[in-house]
Amino acid sequence: MKGRNQLINEAMITCKSKSVSKSEGDDVIDGSFNCEESIKIEIEKTGDKTFLSQIVKLVKEAQESKSKTQNLANKAAFLLTIVAITAGALAMFVWLVFTGQSFNFALARTVTVMVIACPHALGLAVPLVVAVSKALSAKSGLLIRNRNAFEQARNIQAIIFDTTRTLTKGEFGVTETFSFDDSYGNTIIGTLMM
Structure with missing residues (x-):
């Protein structure tokens, strides 16, 4: 950044709604927006080297990764395909x-x-479920980097969000609390909010 101090909002990247003060020589993350007067910035990184490109790369890697369940389904589908081919050959014989x-x-x-014995449903079911769940998560603003962690999320007992006391709303303060388990009562949640 060049020139005098400015307030820059990096919420698109950092999810922190509080604007950050930047002065001459500070890096400005791509995807940020200026909260004050016009500024001059010198672009030092382009293409694959930008911060936003690194996020896109992480998303692509997450899409290419396979979970343990998907690997197991692929192995089972492979074995069942061999069984189907063997059954077909035996029927022919x-x-x-x-x-x-x-x-x-x-x-x-x-x-x-072979058509009846083929495990095509198994081979299609897991990737289809993964694709749908990732699409629904993306619509809700949730990026899934690790499919194994996503599968294990069903075992989560408590989640607490509070990096800057802005619970993804863009305003300071707690707007709502919810407990999936009654053992985490309002007293505990209230204590955590202070």
Whole structure:
């Protein structure tokens, strides 16, 4: 940044609604906006080196990562595919050798067995659930970096947000509290808010 001190809001990146004072020589994160007069900034990073690009990179890495459940489903689908192919080959063998049916008849039965035995639903279900849950999370402003951590989130007993006493609202103060477990009563929550 060049020039006199300015208040810069970095909430888009930091989620902290309190503006930060920046003076000459300070870095201004891309995605920030100026709260005061016009300023001059010198761009030092472009393209893949910007802060916002690093966030995009993290999102892509999160999308490419696979959870333990998805890996297990893929292994099970692979094994079930081998079973389906084996069952199809066995059906072909039985229809050709033991019944003396034509090849076309045996092939039709083989394809039928393979279609019924194929684990395509298992191979599609887990990625579909992951994609839908990530889309719903993104709509709510939640970035999932680690799918394993996302799966383990079901075991969370308590969550407390308070980095700057701005519970993602952009205003100072607590707007609402909610406890999933009655053992975390209003007394405990009230104490944590002070």
